[in-house]
């Protein structure tokens with residue numbers, strides 16, 4: 379009986395909200411504006427699920443101590459849920475990427491010929507970083523650069539030699555940066571260049587460092603002429619079974635300077651909309 383009354387209350391509140399949004403758009407706008415003035419912006423996916431469950435009365439979790447009343451009207455309703463989703467939408471996306479330009483040891487920067495094609499992938503921003511920035515400009519989220527402690531040689535042949543050795547020995551290079559709050563992220567975009575038909579090994583170090591159970595991974599890759607090669611299947615081998623890997627995108631380095639449209643199209647296909 380208690381559950382039924384919660385359910386009826388939730389439906390009633392939802393109907394009132396939508397009717398008032400149509401009939402009194404200004405009053406609804408005012409409420410949102412006043413809520414935006416609050417400083418509460420750190421809601422997690424778990425908070426959203428708790429309030430959603432409460433409003434739908436499937437169960438009544440302990441909400442004590444939670445400041446869910448975002449528009450300060452002394453009730454928890456669907457309005458607060460919408461605001462919570464709005465506030466948390468940027469913090470539940472992580473865009474992690476590896477790019478050569480942020481992983482290269484350049485002893486004599488003045489010796490780099492900035493006009494030479496062979497130097498292009500030594501210069502900032504790297505191609506994966508360009509893609510990561512486009513993704514962030516469209517869906518929001520936090521950027522994270524995967525950087526190996528032991529940087530790679532600037533000389534291409536030497537770099538390739540080290541990559542081959544790392545692959546042969548299945549090495550997991552140590553990383554410089556770490557994420558403290560991986561639980562805050564539900565969706566992880568993962569970007570990298572194709573390095574000798576697979577991901578750079580530091581990408582695998584990153585994947586093995588955290589528990590991605592129940593999360594969504596969205597791979598994005600840049601390459602020469604080799605496409606995505608084995609990158610996505612190698613990523614899947616490492617991730618837990620209940621981690622969903624979405625359709626990846628691959629952009630040739632030739633097309634990087636003009637790839638924002640392709641990235642936006644791919645994101646739309648996946649169901650991500652402009653923030």
Ligand SMILES: Cc1cc2nc3c(=O)[nH]c(=O)nc-3n(C[C@H](O)[C@H](O)[C@H](O)COP(=O)(O)O)c2cc1C
Pocket residue numbers: 476477478479499503504505506507537538541570571572573574575576600601602603604605630631
């Ligand atoms: C060590 C190394 C190995 C590479 N191996 C491949 C490859 O097997 N296939 C391919 O298509 N491109 C390969 N590339 C080219 C890069 O994938 C491409 O230049 C990419 O756009 C670089 O992205 P970044 O600037 O983010 O590092 C390789 C590049 C390097 C440095």
